[in-house]
Amino acid sequence: MQNLSTHKSTSETPRQSKDLPESQAQSQPQNLSDRDLLERMQLLVQKERTLVTEILHHLKEVERRKLYSDLGYKSLFDYAVRELGYSEGQAGRRIQAMRLLRELPKDRQEEVERKIADGSLNLTNICQAQSFFNEVKKASPDKALGVDDKLGVLEKLEHKSSRQGQEALMESRQSVGLGVSLPKEKTRSLSSEHSELRLVLSRELLAELEEVRSLLGQKAMGMSWAELIGEMAALSKEALKDKKFGKRREKARPSTPAPEKLCVQTPTPEGELKASTSSQPEAEAKSKAKSKAETKSEPEPKPKPKPKTHQPKPRSISKGKRYRVWERDGGACVKCGSQQGLQVDHIVAVARGGGCEEENLRLLCLSCNVREGVKEFGLERMMRGDPSPERNGIESGP
Numbered sequence: 001m002q003n004l005s006t007h008k009s010t011s012e013t014p015r016q017s018k019d020l021p022e023s024q025a026q027s028q029p030q031n032l033s034d035r036d037l038l039e040r041m042q043l044l045v046q047k048e049r050t051l052v053t054e055i056l057h058h059l060k061e062v063e064r065r066k067l068y069s070d071l072g073y074k075s076l077f078d079y080a081v082r083e084l085g086y087s088e089g090q091a092g093r094r095i096q097a098m099r100l101l102r103e104l105p106k107d108r109q110e111e112v113e114r115k116i117a118d119g120s121l122n123l124t125n126i127c128q129a130q131s132f133f134n135e136v137k138k139a140s141p142d143k144a145l146g147v148d149d150k151l152g153v154l155e156k157l158e159h160k161s162s163r164q165g166q167e168a169l170m171e172s173r174q175s176v177g178l179g180v181s182l183p184k185e186k187t188r189s190l191s192s193e194h195s196e197l198r199l200v201l202s203r204e205l206l207a208e209l210e211e212v213r214s215l216l217g218q219k220a221m222g223m224s225w226a227e228l229i230g231e232m233a234a235l236s237k238e239a240l241k242d243k244k245f246g247k248r249r250e251k252a253r254p255s256t257p258a259p260e261k262l263c264v265q266t267p268t269p270e271g272e273l274k275a276s277t278s279s280q281p282e283a284e285a286k287s288k289a290k291s292k293a294e295t296k297s298e299p300e301p302k303p304k305p306k307p308k309t310h311q312p313k314p315r316s317i318s319k320g321k322r323y324r325v326w327e328r329d330g331g332a333c334v335k336c337g338s339q340q341g342l343q344v345d346h347i348v349a350v351a352r353g354g355g356c357e358e359e360n361l362r363l364l365c366l367s368c369n370v371r372e373g374v375k376e377f378g379l380e381r382m383m384r385g386d387p388s389p390e391r392n393g394i395e396s397g398p
């Protein structure tokens with residue numbers, strides 16, 4: 001930005017005079033006439049808005065390539081706050097706006113971008129609109145708003161302050177049968193030891209929690225909500241580990257050669273993430289159907305004779321092995337530390353001759369896994385969703 005110091009320097013360096021139509025001194029705000037100052041202000045704001053749409057395009061591409069993973073960030077939001085220095089609100093608004101634009105066809109996208117650039121639509125209202133669209137979709141996926149409906153809502157938000165935007169969205173909420181907007185969940189760090197979690201529960205859920213409390217018996221009497229949640233976390237953690245790694249996981253020894261299930265070959269293009277993970281039970285079912293000799297969920301079942309033909313390559317990961325990798329990597333992505341959407345990944349891809357030894361396995365989150373795929377097989381191939389990148393014999397969570 002301009003140098004706002006008040007010293008009256010009339011000198012200009014050769015470089016400055018080359019780059020600037022006016023001398024630096026003349027262009028300093030305090031030296032501009034009233035009219036020029038207002039004109040220049042308009043010009044700068046216009047530039048700023050144009051820059052916003054450019055930033056949205058860049059954010060979209062960073063997300064597509066999952067580049068933030070290489071910098072050790074868990075998400076685009078994490079990257080925008082910690083690397084780019086945005087406040088959480090600024091980062092959230094830009095990311096929401098980018099996602100809204102991404103979901104529109106190109107010509108309609110440009111239409112909205114022009115409105116951002118000329119100032120008729122602001123990021124706060126776009127962000128509010130995107131939250132509303134997501135809410136409608138979540139409430140009933142088959143009633144998700146179409147492109148024209150979305151643009152209709154955006155039109156109502158033009159030239160409106162964020163408060164007016166909220167009011168306009170309230171009408172839209174009512175028109176699609178959504179009730180009052182509930183406060184969003186929030187986690188706020190209070191100290192290195194404590195965080196405040198704010199959430200809204202339905203009456204049914206509250207009743208269920210009370211039922212859990214009563215099932216826990218006397219020890220749950222007088223427990224605070226935090227203590228009750230702690231108790232439930234401990235119980236569900238064990239149950240989920242049983243489900244994910246098998247009840248006999250503790251006994252599973254690294255040296256035991258276990259009859260192993262086929263690895264699920266999962267392409268990891270961005271658009272297919274959901275399909276990738278959800279396709280796994282299906283693939284597992286197929287694998288089970290192929291060989292009934294294989295057991296269902298035990299981690300290290302007794303070796304049973306296998307058909308000698310079609311012997312699969314040793315690229316499967318038993319539950320016992322997955323458990324050891326999970327424990328070794330501390331239940332977190334080894335690249336970014338995320339604990340969400342974890343998958344067991346082959347460090348050297350199966351297609352490149354990598355095996356299923358523990359040394360060749362690691363925990364990665366979805367983003368980091370996709371990023372590794374992009375680096376190894378290229379963005380285009382990952383986006384196409386070629387089933388061939390056998391980088392990962394991914395075994396995802398339960």
Ligand SMILES: [Zn+2]
Binds near residue numbers: 074334335336366368
């Ligand atoms: Zn990660």
